[in-house]
């Protein structure tokens with residue numbers, strides 16, 4: 001048996017079912033916040049991840065690597081690839097109807113990801129223990145059944161709206177509270193000032 005880590009679900013963890021109000025498989029999840037670097041349309045140079053609800057507690061996402069995402073010439077920066085996985089893994093919260101933030105995230109880079117390629121990410125929840133959500137993801141090059149380029153494992157922690165209101169910079173928080181449309185509706189996040 002391998003050594004337990006912070007990514008090892010505790011014995012009391014359960015395999016979750018999708019929330020009864022979770023979006024059905026194939027539903028486009030859209031951006032969760034217009035300025036989000038991972039999914040927002042308004043974020044300059046952002047990843048613009050496109051995410052759909054998957055089967056069970058899972059999501060599928062696509063990320064096309066542009067010249068703005070380079071680390072080495074013509075190759076994606078590893079940190080930005082990790083960002084794409086953070087975003088996809090975070091979207092699992094929609095399937096559980098909770099808002100969760102990353103506590104711990106590990107990424108394994110298996111092959112280089114060239115500019116112009118599209119990473120097909122499948123992310124799923126393995127277990128939930130109280131507020132702790134244990135998830136994994138795999139990213140394949142240029143097709144849903146393409147070669148594996150990146151794998152990730154994460155622990156997310158469910159938080160309330162106050163996490164964002166209390167910790168975010170006041171001007172952005174105020175802007176969102178004044179215009180809840182900036183946080184997309186029809187998702188797990190409800191902004192009720």
Ligand SMILES: CCCCCCCCCCCCCCCC(=O)SCCNC(=O)CCNC(=O)[C@H](O)C(C)(C)COP(=O)(O)OP(=O)(O)OC[C@H]1O[C@@H](n2cnc3c(N)ncnc32)[C@H](O)[C@@H]1OP(=O)(O)O
Pocket residue numbers: 006032033086087090099100101102103104130131132155157159161164165168173176177183189191
């Ligand atoms: C204006 C309104 C707008 C609203 C708009 C909403 C927008 C919705 C946006 C969503 C966004 C998603 C975007 C992508 C995902 C990010 O990128 S999120 C950004 C990156 N992550 C962060 O900034 C999180 C920073 N960390 C924290 O805030 C706090 O450490 C946490 C994670 C909330 C936990 O703190 P806490 O709530 O005080 O809870 P705590 O008791 O410490 O931990 C709870 C449990 O988790 C365990 N745990 C916590 N961290 C770890 C860790 N790193 N390793 C192992 N175990 C851990 C603890 O041991 C504990 O276990 P138990 O004792 O229950 O067994």
